[in-house]
Amino acid sequence: MQNKNHTLMKLSILLVxxxxxxAPAINANIPVLxxxxxxVPLAQIELLTTIPSFFLMIAVLLSSWIAKRIGLKQTVIVGVIMTAVAGLSPIFINSFSLLMVSRALFGFGVGLFNSLLVTIISYFFKGPERSQTLGFQSTFEGLGGVLVTFIAGQLVQINWHMxxxxYAITIPALILFTLFVPSIPKADVTTTKETKVASKAKLPKALFGYLVMTFVVITFHMIMGIKVPTLMxxxxxxxxxxxxFVILSLSLGxxxxxxxxxxxxxxxxxxILVIAFVFLALAMSLIAVSNTTWLTMLGGFFTGIGARFFFPWVLNAVNIGGTGNALATSIVLVVYNLAESLSPYTSLLIxxxxxxxxxxxxxxLNAAVYAGLTLILAIVIRIKQKKPTMA
Known part of the structure; x- marks a missing residue:
């Protein structure tokens, strides 16, 4: 019985x-909307797909503060309830303003729990099981993006409301998490030795460069996501x-x-950063010349690979040193989500x-930007490798 409850607890966390x-599952809805x-101007329509990132960013900054006051489990439940209501309410909404509000609340809800899931996994699982569960979490995130995108893409043939x-997946996730994940005492939310050490870590000297690069890379990556449906x-x-299917292939990549x-x-x-930018430059070139869905899907697939090579590299770079750097990580995540949320207007300005x-x-232009980054980074890395090391 104990093992069954343990398995259900793990499944409940992974389902969340x-x-x-x-959130990007409705990117393909842009032409229909x-x-x-x-x-409504096209940039505002596109903002429906990116505004969740802005409010997710705000919620991530507040989630630990809220969790300290009401508890980890309770914060996650509030976030999932918010995503359930906000995710499903467009089925009945005909007002664009209310639709925008629902997307903002959806992003805020996700932001309340997405960073806390790692804390919850670390609390309940130890050793190899913790590493395995964190790996499963990443897999479930990817599968979720694929599954929800596929379902949304099929249902949009009926109408955009459908x-x-x-997002009905939020309902079983909420029920199972509420029933099978135990509460965590408030005192245990942020009291680990690792957290205290990480909070004292200094910001990397190259942080500004990482932030600029993140903003540029993610901006042009998001331009692909929001403009592909309109282009096709x-x-x-x-x-x-x-x-x-292109957005789905991006998730698979x-x-x-x-x-x-x-x-x-x-x-x-x-x-690996050079490889990431080669994939992204190739992806944008394929989409630029494409006149078929399959070739654009291949471009989307390469985009997914390149983006997933780039972003973990950045997080690794700001956390070099072993103990981690929570502040630097948070700043990078803020810039990442800011670039995502502003991309419709950045695209318009460009x-x-x-x-x-x-x-x-x-x-x-996207391809040229990534090709330029490929060349610059290859030169910079080569120069760094030739510098003599201090004895």
Missing amino acids: SVITAS AKAFPN SFWA VSAGYGTATSAS AMLGGILFGRVFLLMKDY QDWLNITNLRDLFW
């Missing part, structure tokens, strides 16, 4: 992890449903990239500034 990567709200039924529909070779990252990093060290009217040209 499924929700954390589900643009038709449903013809008087696609939000994909306007170019006449895709629909909202086929665009959802991210899963593969996550699985391979550790091994590739051990072999290539910092050159298009206006460079007078880009053809979306294919925007993807060629």
